Amino acid sequence: MASLRRAALAGVLLAAVCALAAAEQFPLERVDVTDPDVPLLMMSGGYSGPMPDRLLGLKGRPEGLGDEVAYYMAHIGGGTVVLAYRPKPEPLLYVDTDGDLDLSDEEPHKAPAPKPQRRSRGLFGFLSGPPEPPAVAFGPIAIRTKDGGQSDVRVTMLSFGPGEAFARVFPAYILSGRITVGGRPYDVSFADTDCSGRFAEPFEPGKGYRCDMMSIDRDRDGHVMPFGLTGDRSEVFPVPRIISLGNRWYRLTIDPVTPALNVEEIEPEFGTLDLGDAMAEADLWSDSGIHTLEAGQGPWRLPAGSYSAIRLRHVARGEAGKEWMLISSNRSGDMAAFTIEPNATARFRIGPPLTDKVTVMAAGDTAHIQLKIVGQAGEEYSAGAYCGSEQQPSPRFRIVDEAGEVLLSDKFEYG
Ligand SMILES: [Ca+2]
Numbered sequence: 001m002a003s004l005r006r007a008a009l010a011g012v013l014l015a016a017v018c019a020l021a022a023a024e025q026f027p028l029e030r031v032d033v034t035d036p037d038v039p040l041l042m043m044s045g046g047y048s049g050p051m052p053d054r055l056l057g058l059k060g061r062p063e064g065l066g067d068e069v070a071y072y073m074a075h076i077g078g079g080t081v082v083l084a085y086r087p088k089p090e091p092l093l094y095v096d097t098d099g100d101l102d103l104s105d106e107e108p109h110k111a112p113a114p115k116p117q118r119r120s121r122g123l124f125g126f127l128s129g130p131p132e133p134p135a136v137a138f139g140p141i142a143i144r145t146k147d148g149g150q151s152d153v154r155v156t157m158l159s160f161g162p163g164e165a166f167a168r169v170f171p172a173y174i175l176s177g178r179i180t181v182g183g184r185p186y187d188v189s190f191a192d193t194d195c196s197g198r199f200a201e202p203f204e205p206g207k208g209y210r211c212d213m214m215s216i217d218r219d220r221d222g223h224v225m226p227f228g229l230t231g232d233r234s235e236v237f238p239v240p241r242i243i244s245l246g247n248r249w250y251r252l253t254i255d256p257v258t259p260a261l262n263v264e265e266i267e268p269e270f271g272t273l274d275l276g277d278a279m280a281e282a283d284l285w286s287d288s289g290i291h292t293l294e295a296g297q298g299p300w301r302l303p304a305g306s307y308s309a310i311r312l313r314h315v316a317r318g319e320a321g322k323e324w325m326l327i328s329s330n331r332s333g334d335m336a337a338f339t340i341e342p343n344a345t346a347r348f349r350i351g352p353p354l355t356d357k358v359t360v361m362a363a364g365d366t367a368h369i370q371l372k373i374v375g376q377a378g379e380e381y382s383a384g385a386y387c388g389s390e391q392q393p394s395p396r397f398r399i400v401d402e403a404g405e406v407l408l409s410d411k412f413e414y415g
Pocket residue numbers: 095096097098099100101102103104105106
C-alpha cells in the first residue's frame with residue numbers, strides 16, 4: 001500500500017515537472033509600421049541632423065543632386081549608415097544600403113506626398129503641443145547589416161525650417177501576437193529597435209538604450225503603458241530572457257523565421273541586491289524585465305542576471321519633514337551595468353558622501369563648464385536637488401583670476 005502511495009506521489013511529481021517544462025508556441029505576425037511615434041519604438045533611431053559630408057569619408061556621391069543635398073549618418077545594425085537627402089523639387093533619398101561608403105551605386109528612393117501636419121505627441125503618447133513639421137516618409141528600405149544580415153527600415157525626414165531636416169530611421173515592421181499564459185491571453189509585440197535585422201535580442205546592459213524592445217498588455221486593458229515615469233507599471237521594456245506574469249516566471253524564445261514565440265514556465269534562480277541605505281531607490285532594466293525598487297523596501301530578492309540602473313534616487317528628509325531627492329538618470333557609475341549571481345548578494349552604496357566633478361571644454365574664446373555631483377558608486381546626479389516634485393535653483397559659480405578678482409558670476413543651466 002505504502003509503495004503504491006509512493007508510486008502515485010512520484011507520478012504526481014513527474015506530472016508537475018512535465019507541466020513546468022512544457023513549452024508552448026504562439027504564432028506572431030509581421031505588422032508594418034509607418035508611424036514611429038508608438039510606445040514600442042520610442043527608443044528607436046533617434047534623430048540625426050545633417051552633417052558636413054567631408055566628415056563621412058564618402059567614396060562616391062549620387063550625380064546631379066545640386067546644392068541642396070544634405071548628408072546624414074544613422075545608427076543601424078550595430079554600425080553606421082550614410083544617407084543623402086535632397087528635398088526639392090521632388091524629395092529623393094539615397095541610402096548606403098551595402099555599407100561601402102559609396103552612394104553612387106545606390107538607387108534613389110522617392111516619397112509619397114508629405115503627410116499633413118498634426119499635433120505632436122508628448123512623453124506618454126498623448127497628443128499635445130504645436131503641430132509637427134511636415135514629414136516626408138521613405139521605405140521600406142533593405143539595408144545590409146554588419147554581420148551580413150538584412151534590416152528593413154523606414155526613414156522619415158522632418159523639416160524644421162528651410163534647408164534643415166532631421167532624419168529618423170526606424171524598423172519597417174514589428175512582430176505581434178497573442179499568448180495565453182496561466183489561462184489568460186496577453187497581446188505582445190516585439191521591435192527590432194536597434195535595426196540589427198535580429199528580433200528580440202535579450203537586454204544586455206552594455207548596449208545601453210540600443211536594445212530591442214517588447215510590449216505586453218499586462219493588465220489587459222487594450223492599451224500599452226509606455227515607458228516613462230511609470231516604473232514597473234510600464235508595459236514597454238527591453239526584451240527580457242524571462243518574464244513574470246501572474247506571479248509565475250516564463251522563458252521567452254523567439255523564432256524569427258516562422259515567426260513564433262515560445263513560452264516556457266521556469267523556476268528562475270534568485271540573488272539579492274543590497275543598496276544599504278534605506279533611502280535609496282532605483283529603476284532597473286534587466287534581462288528579467290523592469291524592476292522598480294522603493295526606499296525602505298530593500299534588500300531586494302531579484303532574479304539572477306544582468307542589470308542596469310537607468311534611474312537612481314537618493315532620498316533625504318530635511319527640515320519640517322520635507323523630502324529632498326537627488327536623481328541620477330544617465331546610467332553612470334558601478335550600477336550602469338552589474339550582475340546578480342544566483343544565491344549571492346550584490347552590494348552597492350549610492351548617494352552621500354558626494355563629490356563634485358567640474359569639466360571645462362574650451363573652444364576659441366568660449367568655455368563650456370559642466371558640473372556633476374558624484375555619489376559613492378560613481379553615479380552622477382544632475383546638479384540640482386528636488387524638493388518634493390520641484391527642482392531647486394541651479395548652483396551658482398564664479399570664475400576668478402589669479403588675483404582673486406571675480407571675472408564672471410553666473411549660475412549653471414540644466415540640460
Ligand atoms: Ca553603396
